[in-house]
Amino acid sequence: MNFTFDTELDSFREQVRDFVRSHLPEHIGRRMRQKSFAPDDLHTAEWHGILAKKGWSVPAWPEEYGGTGWSALKQFVFNDECAALDAPVFPWGPRDMVGPVIYTFGSDYLKETYLPMIREGRYYWCQGFSEPGSGSDLASLRTTAVRDGDRYRVNGQKIWTSGAAVARYGFFLVKTDTRCKPQQGISFLIIDMKAPGVTVRPIAQIDGDDHLCEVFLDDVEVPLENLVGEEGKGWTYAKYLLDHERTGSSYIFWNKRELAKAREIAESEHRCGQPVMAMEPFRRRFAGVEAELTALEWSVLRELAGEKTRWNATAVASSLKVRGAQLQQKITDLQMEALGRKGLRYIAPEEMVDFPATALWPDYFVGKSSVALITRAATIYGGTVQIQRSLIARLAFGV
Template sequence: MHFGYSEEDESFRQAVRKFFDEQAPADISRRWRVGVHPPARDDIRRWQRILYERGWGAPHWPVEHGGTGWSALRKHIFMEELYNADAMDYGWQSTQMVAPVIIAFGSDWQKKRFLGPILRGDEFWCQGFSEPNAGSDLAGLKTTAVLDGDEYVINGQKIWTSDATIADWGFFLVKTDATVKPQRGISFLLVKMDTPGITVRPIVSIEGGRGLNEVFLENVRVPKSHLVGEAGMGWTYAKYLLEKERTASAFLYFNKRELRRAKDIAAQERVDGLPLIDTPGFARKVAEVEADLLALEWSVLRILAQEKSERNLDAVVSALKISGSEMQQRVTQLQMDALGPRVLRFDDHGAPHDDLSIDENWPDYTGGRTSGYLIARASTIYGGAREVQKNIIAKLAFGL
C-alpha cells in the first residue's frame, strides 16, 4: 500500500503553501491566532475576498456554483496548508452550512441571490436553530412562522446563535405547522438580520468573547420567497446541514495545528535546564495524544475517500464528532500543561480588536492559549452534544 502523495499532489501543495505565505494578511492571521470571538466582520470579508479572487472561495462547492472540482485529497491538502499557515478559517455557517442547503434544496432565485455574495465575502450568515428549551431536542422548538399573504410572520426566541451581531443573514428553523408531529411541522427560513423586530443580545462566554447571542424575534416579516424548499421539510434540510457540520467537527486540522503548537511551546519551556519536550513524562503525554490524533486523521481520510458512497455514514460521523471534539480538549490541555504558570496570561476576547498588541511581558507563544483552552470546553456541546452522538451510534450502529 502506498501512503505518500503523488508528484502532482506535492506540487499542488507547494502552490497552495506559496499562496498562503504570500497572500494571508499578517494582521488577520495574528488576530485569528489569538482567537478573538467573534472575529471582526471586515477580517472575514477581506480574507474571503482574497480566496474568492484566487478561485478558492469555497473549494468544496460544485464547480457550476464557484467550487474547484478538487478531489477529496486535494481539499485535504488545502485545509492542511491553510492551518499550517495559521490563516483564518471562518464563515462555515455561510460556505459550509447554509450554502450546501441552498444548492441542494433552494429555488433558482435563492441560488442566484445568495450564493454569489457568500462566495465573494459580501454577506455572512448565522445559524438560528437552538432555543432555550430546544437544543439536543431540537424538534421541540417553539418559534413560530405564520403565513400572512406573501410573508411569514416570525415570533419566538433563539439562543447560542454564534456571530448574530456580525451576520448579515440568518438561517432559522421555525414551526409552521403545530398540528402534525414535530419533525413534520418545521420549516427553514432565510432572514435578513436587520429586519425590524429582531433584537440580538450578546452572551459573554467564559473566555470573555461575545460571539454567542440570544436572538429575539417579534413580528418579524419575511417574504415567502425566503422559504427554502417546501414548508414542513425544514427538519430534513437541517439534518443534511448538521451532518456536514459534524464531519467538520472532527476538527482534524485544528487539532493537528494545536498539537504542533503544544510541542513548540514545550520545546521552548525548560525544566532543570532541559526542554520540557525532552522530559520523559511530557514526551509520553505528547506521544499518547499524537497516536490518537493519527488514528483520527486516518478515520477522517477514510470518510473523505467515501464521499460519493451510498453508505449511511451517520453513525460514523457521530463517532468522529465525539473523537474530534474530545481531541480538541486534549490538545489544548496539553498546551496548558506545557505553559505551567504562564497559563495566567489571559487575553480578553471581548477587547476591541485593535487592542491586541503584543504583550512584552509574555513570550509570544502564550498569546491566546488560555482563552483557546477555555472555549474548547464547548466543543463537546455544539454541533450536537456528546451524549446525543452516543445515542445516535447506539441506535444506528448497534440497533439499540
C-alpha cells in the same frame, strides 16, 4: 488498497502553500496564531475576498456556483495547508451549511441573491437552530413562522447563535406547522438580521468574549421567497447537511494546527531548568495525543476517499465528532499545561489584537487560556458527545 496521496496532490499542496504564503496578510496570520478561532470580523472577510478572487473560496460547491470541482482529498489538502499556514478558517455556516442547502433545495431567486455574496464572503451569517428549551432535543423547537399574505411573521427566541451580533443574515429553523409530528413542521428560513423585530443580546462567555448570542424574534416579517425549499422540510435539509459534511466536525485542521502550537509552547517554556517538552510526563501525554490525532486524520482520509465499511456511515461520522471534540480539549489542555502559571493571566478579547509581545509574554501565549476555556463547549455543541454515543449505539449496533 492504496495508502498514499496521488503525486498530483503533492504538487497541488505546493501550489496552495505558495499562494497562501504570498497572499495571506501578516496581521491576519498573527491573529490566527494568537487566538485559534477565526474572528467573525473584517479579517476573515478580507481573506475570504482574496480567495474568492482566486476562485478558491467555496471549493466544495458545484462548479456552476463557483466551486472548484476538486475531489474531497484535494479539498483536504487545501484546507490542511491553509490551516497549517495560519489562514483563517471560514465561518462554516454560510459556506458549508446554508450555501449547500440553497444550491441543492433553493429557488433560482435564492441562488441568485445569496450564493454570490456567500462566495465572496461579503457578510457574516449566523445559524439560528438552538432554543432555550431545545438544545440536544432540537426537534422540540418552538419559534413559529406564520403565513400572512406575502410574508411570514416569525416569533420566538433562539440561543447560542454564534456571531449574531455581527451577522447580516441568519438561517433559521422555525415551526411553520405546529399540528403535525415535530420533525415535519419545521422549515428553513433566511432572515435579514437588520429586519425590525430582531433583537440580539450577546452572552458574556466563560472566556470573556461574547460571541454567542441570544436572538429574540418579535413579529419579524420575512418575505415568503426566503423560505428555502419546501415548507415542512427544514428537518430533512438540516439532516442533509449532516450527511453532506461528515468530516468537518472532526476539527482536524484546527486540531493539527493547535497541537503544533502546543509543541511550540512546550519547546519554548522552561520548568525546572528544562523545556517542558523534555519532561517525561508531559512527553508521554503529548505522544498519546499526537498518536490519537494521527488516527483522527486517517479516519477523516478514509471517509474522504470513500471507504466502504460495514458500519453505518452516520455512526462513523459521529465517532469522528466525538474524537475531534475530545482532542480539541486534550490539545488545549496540553497548551495550558505547557504554559503553566502564564496561562492564568487574563487577556481581554480587545487586548489580543496588537498585543505587545515580550520575551516573557511571547505571541504564542496570547489567547491560549481563552481558547482553552471556550473549548469546553466542543463536546457540547453540534450534538453533545453523549448524543453522539447514543447515535452510534443505535445506528451501528441497533441497540
